[in-house]
Amino acid sequence: MNKTELIDAMAADAGITKAAAKKSLESFLGNVESTLKGGGKVSLVGFGSWSVSERSARDGRNPQTGETIKIAAKKVVKFKAGTELSDAVN
Structure with a gap:
């Protein structure tokens, strides 16, 4: 599964638009990245x-x-x- 397929699956499962699912996924990935850069753990x-x-x-x-x-x-x-x-x- 690639990023596009994951966004499609998230949108279908949650009953939201693909744009909203993409924003949610990018927010999650960004927060994980910034936490790890800061030396934290997720x-x-x-x-x-x-x-x-x-x-x-x-x-x-x-x-x-x-x-x-x-x-x-x-x-x-x-x-x-x-x-x-x-x-x-x-």
Whole structure:
């Protein structure tokens, strides 16, 4: 499912216009992004939670040449599925 299909499904399920569904989805995504940028965590009970963790710098290897390369430190977004979502998938 892509963003357009999600907007269509949200509009149909909630009985609202596609424009309203798009605004709602963009608002949700924007708020999740800004919370994670600020170092916070977003939790939706039963669905899952998003958090940011630090990945330290490390040495890697170029698979073509075998040469050692430096991989820079960076922040990564993690998602942990909630119990209800995990149960629904299984």
